[in-house]
Amino acid sequence: MRLIRRLAAFAALMVAIVVAYLSLMPVDEGPAPVFSDKVxxxxxxxxxxxxxxxxxxxxxWLSAVIVATVYGIGLEFAQAMGDAGREGSVLDALANFLGALAGAALIRFSAGVRP
Structure with missing residues (x-):
């Protein structure tokens, strides 16, 4: 289990780096959206x-939701303060929270953890 937790921590760090990069890069340099912005x-x-x-x-799992949500809110503030042509959005922050909640709940319930 220790190895799995370490690999998961590394994966989370890599995802966080990619999310930050894509969130903060100039709008005109980013990839074309695959789905809608909120999705x-x-x-x-x-x-x-x-x-x-x-x-x-x-x-x-709730701690993971909080950490991911705070990270997302921080990136929304960074977008609002930056000059990359991006805007911070409350609706984006809400989509971030709902996604974090879904991802954490998926792991929590698939792991069979009891309250």
């Missing part, structure tokens, strides 16, 4: 919270 946010933060939940432990 992309949802999927990105589900993909961040899932390995983060494994790294922390499925019993601490």
């Amino acid at each position: 992309n946010h949802f999927l990105a933060y589900a993909g961040l919270a899932a390995p983060l939940t494994l790294a922390l432990h499925p019993k601490r």
Whole structure:
């Protein structure tokens, strides 16, 4: 289990780096969206919270949601303050939270953790 948690922590770190890069790069340099903006946010933060939940432990799934959500809010503030042509958005932050909640819950419930 220790190796899995370490690999999950590494995966979460890599996802966090990719999410930050894609969130802060200039709009005109970014890849074309695969889905709608909100769906992309949802999927990105589900993909961040899932390995983060494994790294922390499925019993601490709510902590993973909080960490991923605070990270997302921080990136929204960075977008609002930056000059890359991006805007911080409350709706993006909400999509980030819902994605983090879904990703963490998926791991928590698939791991069979009891309350």
